[in-house]
Amino acid sequence: MRDVNPAELYRRFRAMRPYGLSLRTWILVLISVGVSIAIAAWLTPTGNYSHIGYTGSVMTKAHHEAQDLPVVDRILEFQTVEHFLSFLGGSQLPNGTQPAAPHITAEELSLLDGPCPLISTGESILDRIAIRIGSEEDSSRLTIVGKNIQSMKTRLWEGIHPMSEERWVEKQLSKPDNFVFACQHLTAVIAVFQYLNEATVRCHLRDTFNLIHNEWTLASEMLNSLRDESGLPRVDLAALWTLYMTAHYEVMTERAHRWVIDHVKELRAPIMAALKDHVPLVEENGDRLGEPDAAQWKFTNRLHELVEIAANADYIILMPMDGYNGYVPTQTEQSGSNGLFALDWRQREEAYGEMLKLSTRRTVVQLMMEDMMTNGDLKLLQETSGEEFYRLIWAQVKAQDQIREDMRSASAGPLLQEPWVNELNAVQFDQEVEEEGRAISLAVYRLTYGQTDEEWSEFVKMFEEHSQNWGLGLEGSDQLKGFLKFEWIDGRKAGIPAGDLEGAKRNYNELLGLAKDEDQECLKVKNIILVIDAASYASYTTDIYRPTSRILNPGDFTGFVVAVDLEYNPDLGLSRPDESPGYTGEMRILGSLVWCDVVAQLVAQSIGLHDLWPLASDHPNQVYTGPTVPLEVVALRETKCRAVHSAREGYGGY
Incomplete structure (x- = not known):
């Protein structure tokens, strides 16, 4: 047996498997079109998410209500298996790393596509995996979701940015007049992860992963019996599947999260500057108004929305792997971090909110102390002054940054490639x-x-x-x-x-x-x-x-x-x-x-x-x-x- 490079493995797999399926399974999928439509009929609810108990949130309500074209979603995207096979042949993990593990050969790939001697029905391993992802024979984990959610999910699943930086500029989304449009592009990303973190969807995805993990365990047993005879090192395809999907989720979440946060910062900077420099209106006697003027309301409302978007991104754009076969939680996840890594995103929301309150108060006190050390006295600002608003909002932003750093160690490093x-x-x-x-x-x-x-x-x-x-x-x-x-x-x-x-x-x-x-x-x-x-x-x-x-x-x-x-x-x-x-x-x-x-x-x-x-x-x-x-x-x-x-x-x- 010989090693093959990823390109050869990919070409062989595509040649054997049109659209990633063996002929037998491909025929089953074509036959199952009618079944898929039937599934859609009984899954399609009065509201597109009612079958999974999902109603969206304030940030994602618009996207939830815009689901006017329901589509069948195979939650674990089919092409993921093809990418995994390429990795088994020597390609890098999605995060660009290359673990020291034996590669499978072209001949072994052919064995995965042929009748497996360990399966009484004579099915191939790849056939069974294709069925597990979603087919006539196993449709229990298919869901219905709006095309607007599913199309964005498909991009993010492959680590593709929601929009290129040049396209963002071409659409002029940083202009104040386009603020609401820009925010909806950011919350569209959050809506996808809210969907993936909903209990039923999350369980369907985990169960699909675990069923495929079982198939790779069987495949390892089959291949290792031959490798033992040839004196080749044994392979653990199931462990590599867990390793691969961990890296896949890492790329998927970090790229999506970084994109949202970077654009929150881009939108926030000019508003913060305008708020700080703004001179509030004064009454006829020369005194400042006792409440914010219209411009300050506009600035602070927009900044509050950006704080909310950033918070949602922090606690929703995650893919918890509790219950995934072979997964070992990181030290940060094991620590619990007061609920920030809970399976339920609503629990993460609650924990994040409490932590943000405490962290903001500490940051306000810290900024006041820095003022005293710099000026020799506490600088008292009028409640409605631009500087005071700026200081309070900046304290919240800094508090968010600290929580984010604690939650996401990768967010400070280089952005992973698409x-x-x-x-x-x-x-x-x-x-x-x-x-x-x-x-x-x-x-x-x-x-x-x-x-x-x-x-x-x-x-x-x-x-x-x-x-x-x-x-x-x-x-x-x-x-x-x-x-x-x-x-x-x-x-x-x-x-x-x-x-x-x-x-x-x-x-x-x-x-x-x-x-x-x-x-x-x-x-x-x-x-x-x-x-x-x-x-x-x-x-x-x-x-x-x-x-x-x-x-x-x-x-x-x-x-x-x-x-x-x-x-x-x-x-x-x-x-x-x-x-x-x-x-x-x-x-x-x-x-x-x-x-x-x-x-x-x-x-x-x-x-x-x-x-x-x-x-x-x-x-x-x-x-x-x-x-x-x-x-x-x-x-x-x-x-x-x-x-x-x-x-x-x-x-x-x-």
Whole structure:
């Protein structure tokens, strides 16, 4: 037996297992579509969370109420098993570490996919694991949740940021006028972890993990009987599964938590400065008002909301592993920390609140003592002065920082990389490839032909610059961006009529059929192609597709391209069309989201293009702009309804 590198293991697994399933299990999953719909029918409650007793909280109420598209959620994402298999073959853990453990070989992987001699029914280990995650044979741990929650959960599960820093700037979310929108983007992350920490969901996730742990124990027994004969070191796949999921949760929670807290700090800084510098209104006699003025109320209300968001992030964005087979709690968790690591997030909330009160009082006293030491006397400030408000709020912020440091030792260290960046960087430098690395290409078809060469060249420049607008603060992105390439294909030379998306799809599938992987200079993205049609070209070069209302965010109306789903068959449609209503195998996406959002999620194997469609369908131009929040959806739908009404009136009304 021989060791295999992660890239080879991954290729073999994908070749054996379309979408991560053996043929037998894949057929079962297809058959179970009807069962899934039936499950959805009896799980779908009067309110989307009533079957798990979940009603949200003040911070997440808007997201709870916005669950108007229920979807079936396999709580433990299916692609996690594929990533784990890659780790068994030699890849790093999600947190970038590499434990000293024996790797499994390609032959052993084949054994995991074949009939297991220790199972009387003759099933394979991987079949049984697939069934445990959620299938016709074991649907007991499937849940229903709103698409708005589930789509964000899918991103966060893979350690992908809710939004790139460049996208945050493009949407101008740090502007005071967009404060409420910014806060909803932060609480959208909290809503996901509130869902995952709800008792029923938490137990379903734990039980799924433990059932899979049992299968890996069986697999270890099977492989070790052969390894003992060959004199190879024994493997403990179950222990490695626990190790892997611990690292997975670490990346998942720390990246999400850091993203929320960093943006809380970004939003808070200018408000704190404005509060401190603000001079309150005075009465006619020159005395200050005895209560805060309107500006101070506005500042303090916003700061209070940010304190609440940060607090929610601190005690909700956790994935407790009590009851997970093989898990040993950390010293911090074992200490109890007065309930901060309780399984129930509501108990954590209570403990956090009490601790914050005490810590804030201590911090206020400490700041007063520092004043005395600096000034030789206690500096008395009027209750309604900007400085006094600043001092009180700053004391609470410092108290929060201290609790956070006690709870999350990792929050002070470097931010862990997004796993998809690690994976692509590893694939580039596959041992079988030349040292300088190998490009990763995405095909782009030109299907609009009315431009001059100069006009087209200018467009290509604009689009490529827009598509490269990501990576700020994302470790490893600079190295990766140099290897991400567009493969430009002129539709005219291929005989494709202008705007013929199906023609481009057929052409590229033919090219893929003729190509051999070993002969390719580039690793190709094979899930989708991009198309530049007349509308895409106009979105970059004209104002036709700009927002028509001031309630819309201009950042959601920048240049777009069309993504075409190479795996979609219009004759067969989707297996669950009710979860992506109206999907036709194509979707407009903002140019800035091509690599860091769409391709990132495709590489993580967490989505198909159709999974993103519901997030684009409310846009007036039906463009995918990344995750949306309830206030944005309301604005988009209102504008869309107005446009439809105007169009109808323009045609005489009907």
